[in-house]
Amino acid sequence: MTEVHNYMEDIVSDVLDEVLVDMEDSCKCEKCKHDVLALALNKLPPKYVVTEKGRLYTKLSELEVQFKADVIKEIIVAFGAVKARPQH
Numbered sequence: 349m350t351e352v353h354n355y356m357e358d359i360v361s362d363v364l365d366e367v368l369v370d371m372e373d374s375c376k377c378e379k380c381k382h383d384v385l386a387l388a389l390n391k392l393p394p395k396y397v398v399t400e401k402g403r404l405y406t407k408l409s410e411l412e413v414q415f416k417a418d419v420i421k422e423i424i425v426a427f428g429a430v431k432a433r434p435q436h
């Protein structure tokens with residue numbers, strides 16, 4: 349059993365939790381987190397990978413280094429947008 353998965357979702361979700369620690373004045377409710385996640389994911393290219401039984405074929409560490417800087421940048425932009433006009 350294999351499935352196609354957008355690995356960018358995992359990266360953005362992980363990086364979001366890291367960035368959130370430094371965003372003391374930002375709302376951390378689920379709605380705002382999801383808004384940031386959606387905004388950032390719309391700006392970033394999807395990265396589809398084939399997974400089997402929950403394991404990824406792709407070398408994740410290499411992908412992460414390659415995309416992390418862009419991901420952090422888009423998340424910070426998205427945080428600014430959500431903070432300026434929160435939907436919660």
Ligand SMILES: [Zn+2]
Binds near residue numbers: 375379381
């Ligand atoms: Zn909120």
